[in-house]
Amino acid sequence: MDRYIASELIPPFLFGIGLFSSIGVAIGSLFEIMRTAVEVGLPISLVLQVLLLSLPQYMAYAFPTSVLLSTLLTYSRFSSDSELVALRSCGVSVYRIVLPAILLSLIITCITFGFNEYVVPAANYQAKVTLDKALNKEQPLFRDRNILYQEYGKVERPDGSKEKVLKRLFYAERFDGQQMKGLTILDRSQNQLNQVVTAQAGQWNPIENTWELFDGTIYEISADASYRTILRFQHQKLQLPRTPLDLANDKRDYNEMNIAQSIERLEIERDSGDDQKVLKLRIRIQQKIALPFACLIFGLVGSTLGNRPQRTSRATGFGISVVMIFGYYFFTAVGDALGLTSSVPPIVAAWLPNLVGLGSGIFLLFKVTR
Structure with a gap:
C-alpha cells in the first residue's frame, strides 16, 4: 500500500514543480528580463542563462505547493475510485492511509531546506552578477x-x-x-x-x-x-x-544570503542598534526556516482533504489548491505585518501560516476520522 500510494503521489508532484516553477519564472523574471533584452540588445543565450539562474528560487516556492497539489489530487482520485473505501473496509485507518503522504512530505521538506539554503542564494547572486556584467554595470564585490x-x-x-x-x-x-x-x-x-x-x-x-x-x-x-x-x-x-x-563588504541582499550569512548580517545590524532593521532580519531568518516546513503542512492538509467521501474532479482539486496557496501567502503577509509592527515576536510572525495550516490539517483529520 505504501509503495502504491507513493508511486501515485510522485508524478503529480513533479508536474506541480514544473507548472508552478514555470509560472513563477514567467511572472517574476521573464517579462522584466525580456524587456531589458529588447532595450539593450542582450543575446538570447545570456537571457536563457539568467532565466535558468532565476529558476531555483521559484522551484523552492514550488515544492510546498506541488506537495499540496499532489496529495490533494491523488487522494481525491482514490476517493473517487472507491479505493479508500476498500482500504477502510480492510481495517486500514485514515491515519495509516495518510501516513505515506506525511513521510513523503517530510522527505521533501528536508530537500527543500537544503535546496533553499545552498542552491537558491548562490543562483540569485550569480544571476545578478551576470546581468549587471552584461549591462556594463559590473560592480565590485563590496559597496564602493x-x-x-x-x-x-x-x-x-x-x-x-x-x-x-x-x-x-x-x-x-x-x-x-x-x-x-x-x-x-x-x-x-x-x-x-x-x-x-x-x-x-x-x-x-x-x-x-x-x-x-x-x-x-x-x-x-x-x-x-x-x-x-x-x-x-x-x-x-x-x-x-x-x-x-x-x-x-556585505553587498548581498536578503534573497542572496543563506541562513548562516543572514545571521552574520544580523550581528552587524545588531551592533548598529537599529531595532527596526534587526527586527526585519530576524523575521526573514525565521521565514527561511519556516518555508520548507510548509511542505509537511500542505502534505497533511492535502491528504486529509482528499480523504473526504465527496467525489472531487481534477479541476476542482486544482482550484482548491490555488485557493489554499493564496490563503497560505495571505497569512504570510499578515504575519509579516504583525512582526514588523512588533505586535508578535519574529518567530510567531514567520511561523503564523504554518501554525494556521497545521491547526486546519489536524482539525480536518479528526473530522474525517469521525
Whole structure:
C-alpha cells in the first residue's frame, strides 16, 4: 500500500514543480528580463542563462505547493475510485492511509531546506552578477561609495528616564576595498554632539582593532555648542567599531544570503542598534526556516482533504489548491505585518501560516476520522 500510494503521489508532484516553477519564472523574471533584452540588445543565450539562474528560487516556492497539489489530487482520485473505501473496509485507518503522504512530505521538506539554503542564494547572486556584467554595470564585490553607519544607544535623561538616541554617525564617500575616503564622523556618545572628525582617508587595523585616519581634523565641541579645540593630524587612531567595514563588504541582499550569512548580517545590524532593521532580519531568518516546513503542512492538509467521501474532479482539486496557496501567502503577509509592527515576536510572525495550516490539517483529520 505504501509503495502504491507513493508511486501515485510522485508524478503529480513533479508536474506541480514544473507548472508552478514555470509560472513563477514567467511572472517574476521573464517579462522584466525580456524587456531589458529588447532595450539593450542582450543575446538570447545570456537571457536563457539568467532565466535558468532565476529558476531555483521559484522551484523552492514550488515544492510546498506541488506537495499540496499532489496529495490533494491523488487522494481525491482514490476517493473517487472507491479505493479508500476498500482500504477502510480492510481495517486500514485514515491515519495509516495518510501516513505515506506525511513521510513523503517530510522527505521533501528536508530537500527543500537544503535546496533553499545552498542552491537558491548562490543562483540569485550569480544571476545578478551576470546581468549587471552584461549591462556594463559590473560592480565590485563590496559597496564602493556612500557607506553610512548609524550607531544607536540608550542615554539617561535628567529625569532618570532612558531614551534611545543616535550615538555615532559614520560616513565615507568612497571605498576601494582597502581604504575609505572622505570620512566624516559625528560622535554623540556623551549625550550630546561633542566631537566631529573629518579625514581624507581611513582604514581598519585588524591587529590593534582600531581605525587609522589620515590627513584630517578633530573638532571638539563644548557644552555651549562652541568649538573648544581644533586638532589637525596626519595620522590618528580612533577606537570605533568595525561595523562600517563589515557593512561595506556585505553587498548581498536578503534573497542572496543563506541562513548562516543572514545571521552574520544580523550581528552587524545588531551592533548598529537599529531595532527596526534587526527586527526585519530576524523575521526573514525565521521565514527561511519556516518555508520548507510548509511542505509537511500542505502534505497533511492535502491528504486529509482528499480523504473526504465527496467525489472531487481534477479541476476542482486544482482550484482548491490555488485557493489554499493564496490563503497560505495571505497569512504570510499578515504575519509579516504583525512582526514588523512588533505586535508578535519574529518567530510567531514567520511561523503564523504554518501554525494556521497545521491547526486546519489536524482539525480536518479528526473530522474525517469521525
